[in-house]
Amino acid sequence: MFRLQGGKTLAVDLTGDGVKAKNGSMVAYDGRMAFKKMSGGGEGIRGMVTRRLTGEQMTMMEVTGQGTCYFADRASEINLVTLRGDKLYVEASNLLATDAGLRTGTTFTGLRGGAGGNGLFTTTVEGTGQAAIMSDGTAVVLRVTTRYPLSVDPGAYIAHQGNLQQHFQSGVNFRTLMGEGSGESFQIRFEGEGLVYVQPSERNTLGGDV
């Protein structure tokens, strides 16, 4: 149902069913489509309140119809992720679209959010179906196993899935404080079994400056 066209446009074929997508990301469609803004993420009052509290401002719309709908956002590269009953953690700004059947929510990420510059909360997508995530440049998918943990620059991290524990790693030392930091003082360390999506670019983060 989700197809990539040219790497930067997502085509979704709909036969009366629906898709959730970032507000305003439709670029074209044929057939008949209806666009409806989702109030509070579609998870009822609780979801709405959570969103308000967390500041995870993910405004999404629900598109239903018959035909093909095309989505794109600021010429970002698009990556397709298939979920089979597991959970995807993704920065809200990097989520383009999901199957209507997938549940979206927010989760607390702790300190790493602060250094990641993306707030203390991140978006979760759960269930069985497809999701489309965006990256600045072509993303790579890195596998994490119990024997091979992975450390990622918070600015380059876009999403992860699987059974992973993440914690925030700081390499702040005397040199950093003296203004001679390497610029790599903060990382997110992933341990366990799963996949991490990394983009070849670093968005501006608090940690990036030290």
Next chain:
Amino acid sequence: MPFREINSKMVEATVVPGQKMYSQRGAMLAYRGDVSFTPNLQGGQGGLASMIGRRVAGEATPLMTVEGSGTVLFGHGGHHIQVIALAGDTLYVEADRLLAFDGTLQQSTMFMGSQGGVMGMVRGQVTGQGLFTTSLKGHGSVAVMAHGGVIELPITPGREVHVDPQAYVAHHGDVRNKLSTALGWRDMVGRGSGEAFQLELSGSGAVYVQASEEKL
């Protein structure tokens, strides 16, 4: 086919004696051979009437004439470039998206507001693009600019295509366009899905859509 795509952001044009080419002023990156670039005060073809038309229309993207013998590299602002070949049909494109085109093509300005009545007039306001669009007709190639990649969507009778006005780049063929709205009360109170206006294209032809909603 005078344009050769070097990469997604650069095209190479072959200029031969006796054949003119027009390009957006300042879009030349490099050239080889004996090539001259002259500012085109008339803003392309069509003589004085066309020039006045363009001034009035606000389609005043300055063009230059490229003549001589050699090869010229064109590119502009790091934008993605799409080469569109015309075989006797007409291409409609916003002037500021026009990078370069064959001198053999007939250029004119079309009033888009005449289609679709009042909504046609609104179109320019909503899209942030002019009420006038440049049309190119004949046999030859056109290089147009877009932000991000471009996809080509076919338009066939009975299967019209709706395009976000900001993502619209160009269209060709026997196509009618009108602005359609999906304005409900939700949009009025500022809770819209962000997809309140669409450009509806029907008939037969194709529309080029960019992978972004950003203006050039």
